[in-house]
Amino acid sequence: MTDIDCRLVRKSLLLLFIFSSSIRADECIRVLSLDSVCLHADITAEAKYDDNVFRSHSKTGSQVYVLSQQFSSFLKNDNNLYKLTLSTARNDYSRFQSGSFLDYGLSGTIKHELNSRHRINMKINDEVSHDVGSEEEGESLFPEYRQRMISGKYGFGSKKAKAHIDFEYQLNTRNYEDDDFYDRQVEEYGSSFYLQLKPDTDAVFEASRRSLQYLDLNSTGYVITSYLAGFNWDYSPKTSFFLKLGRRYRATDASQAGKEGFTGWDAGLTYKPRTYSIIRLTTGQDYGLDSDEPQSADFTRGRFIRFSWRHDWRERLTSRVGWSFSDDWVLDGLGTSLKQRDIYKYSLGLSYEPRRWLTVSLDWEYTVRREDPVSPESEPEGYARNRYVLTGKFSL
Numbered sequence: 001m002t003d004i005d006c007r008l009v010r011k012s013l014l015l016l017f018i019f020s021s022s023i024r025a026d027e028c029i030r031v032l033s034l035d036s037v038c039l040h041a042d043i044t045a046e047a048k049y050d051d052n053v054f055r056s057h058s059k060t061g062s063q064v065y066v067l068s069q070q071f072s073s074f075l076k077n078d079n080n081l082y083k084l085t086l087s088t089a090r091n092d093y094s095r096f097q098s099g100s101f102l103d104y105g106l107s108g109t110i111k112h113e114l115n116s117r118h119r120i121n122m123k124i125n126d127e128v129s130h131d132v133g134s135e136e137e138g139e140s141l142f143p144e145y146r147q148r149m150i151s152g153k154y155g156f157g158s159k160k161a162k163a164h165i166d167f168e169y170q171l172n173t174r175n176y177e178d179d180d181f182y183d184r185q186v187e188e189y190g191s192s193f194y195l196q197l198k199p200d201t202d203a204v205f206e207a208s209r210r211s212l213q214y215l216d217l218n219s220t221g222y223v224i225t226s227y228l229a230g231f232n233w234d235y236s237p238k239t240s241f242f243l244k245l246g247r248r249y250r251a252t253d254a255s256q257a258g259k260e261g262f263t264g265w266d267a268g269l270t271y272k273p274r275t276y277s278i279i280r281l282t283t284g285q286d287y288g289l290d291s292d293e294p295q296s297a298d299f300t301r302g303r304f305i306r307f308s309w310r311h312d313w314r315e316r317l318t319s320r321v322g323w324s325f326s327d328d329w330v331l332d333g334l335g336t337s338l339k340q341r342d343i344y345k346y347s348l349g350l351s352y353e354p355r356r357w358l359t360v361s362l363d364w365e366y367t368v369r370r371e372d373p374v375s376p377e378s379e380p381e382g383y384a385r386n387r388y389v390l391t392g393k394f395s396l
Helices: 003-020
Strands: 037-050 062-077 080-093 100-115 118-130 144-156 163-176 184-198 201-214 222-233 239-252 260-274 277-289 299-314 317-331 337-355 358-373 381-395
Touching (some): 222 260, 239 277
Antiparallel strands (some): 037 381, 100 118, 118 144, 260 277, 317 337, 337 358
């Protein structure tokens, strides 16, 4: 870390020590006469080691130091919330001369309940960040981009009534500074209708549309439309299920390619053997965006399964276990199969709160990926990657 970062950490720790004797982590700093208006601040310091930064067969590892701050002001009023958040993060990949960069952003959140029948949720986010997940190198190791996102959700009908409906919309635009990467815009909207069949069971009908446009390319965008039906079932106070099954269709802007479709689903199980322990299992089959190579117009079609277990051993000691598997076909904008990709991920984590204002976490994640190209002239590719993270989070 640079001298400036070290001085900033020391000053932050000093401020936290001064305030910690009188402020709890779950309270706000009251700065105005209105009791419902408050400020909250989090400062997080992370020390990481990534043994395969660029996710390739020939590994390149680096220590990573991250110092981030998040300052929020919000107004609470009954069931309503109005929140404004400023966040910054200084990243330092010590192995690379150009591996230091600053991410920052501003976001606003509105949760407003007009009455029991009308609910509105909105979120706006504007941030400058860097693509640390890309395998491809352009003019910089970690290409900078600006991302703007606006999302909204309107709910009509009381959740305690026999039926209610939700309408959702989201627009996400990403613009790269590096000309080697393509700007993109993703738009999503849809609705979900819930019909109570029994006190513990709801039927669900969902229709949604996602569109992707590469702003720098012609005839490379595509539209995904989904029509699903299923149910939500609270089997017991400890166990709940959900299942949605139907058809998903993809249509491309390229004139040579037609419309294709396949059976899609979303399903999940939540089990709480104790009030302090929760197990989740989810699976699905869908189209997706190939975010590994943002300079391409490729997309994926595949399925996934995810497992997680969170357990509070004591009031201040929590463990996390995770596992996931995805099996995808990577296709180009014309719908031509390029390669098959299998990804396994394993994760372990432990968090401890020695003080109400301090949380210390240790996390490990291991990823294994294999890609088999369709072309017989191409060799299979793959990599293994370990990431270790030690985190200290301070709350005011």
